[in-house]
Amino acid sequence: MRARREWSIIRFLLTALALFAVWLLFTASFELFSVAFGIVGSLLIAALTYDVFLAQHEANLRFFVPRPLYLIKFLLLLMFFLYQSSIVMLGSVITGNASPRIVHFRTRLRSDLARMVLANSITFTPGTITLDLNDDHLTVHWFFCNTSHAKAAGEAVKGRMETHIKRVWL
Template sequence: MRAEKKWGFIRFMLTTLFLYALWLLFTASIEPYSLIFGAVGSLLIAALTYNIFIARHQANLRYIIPNPFHLVLYIVILVFFLYQSSIHMVRAVFTGKASPRIVHFRTRLKSDIARMVLANSITITPGTITLDLNDDHLTVHWFFCDTSHAKLAGEKVKGRMERFIGNIWS
């Protein structure tokens, strides 16, 4: 029971810190009134929502806190992937060559946040859209499908991203 209370407190503090960092980023002012108001507001919101924000079963800090260096690196790589698959897509639009298909595969990422980031990365690159994410089971609409083997399709769609995301929330 004690460990659970402690874990609840840690989740509460992490939520508060995250909200306060966002407040500082958006207001971009260091007046005392703004700082105090932000602190009170983030404490109040964190007390109400920390159970939803970080689920209780995420019982490992490494699943929640990202590695900052890999996070920044991944944003740059994601922009590169975005342009790479956009060029493929432009070619497909003007030639009309396409083989759209829905593929199902699993991911081996453990953390909820990492799975969410993987699904969003798949959606943001033109050519693949996540239709459903259920635990570790992804349903993806793939515009350039060339295989009917589930594992191979999964490797082609998510392989390059999954490796980088695994480094962020290892």
């Protein structure tokens, strides 16, 4: 019971911190009134919504607190993947070579946030679009399909992104 209470206090503080960071980002001013209003508002909203923002079953801090160095590395790699797959896609538009198909596969990531980031990065690179994400089961429309085996398709679509996300969020 005590552990549960401690956990909810941690979740509440993290929610308030995230909301206050967004407030500072958007107002971009450090006047006393603005900062005080931000603190009061983020504490109030965090008290109302922390249970939705961070669900109770996410029982590990590393499920949603990223490791900053690996996060920056992942973002740079994501930009590299974007341009790499864009060039492949551009060649496909010019030549008309394509074999679109819908593939299903599973992911090894455990937290909801990491799965969401994986689905978002898959959609962000041209050539693959996530149609559905159901627990650990992804449905992806893949433009250059060359295999019908679920595991091989998963490895080809996720590529190195999954291992990098696993370093950031578990």
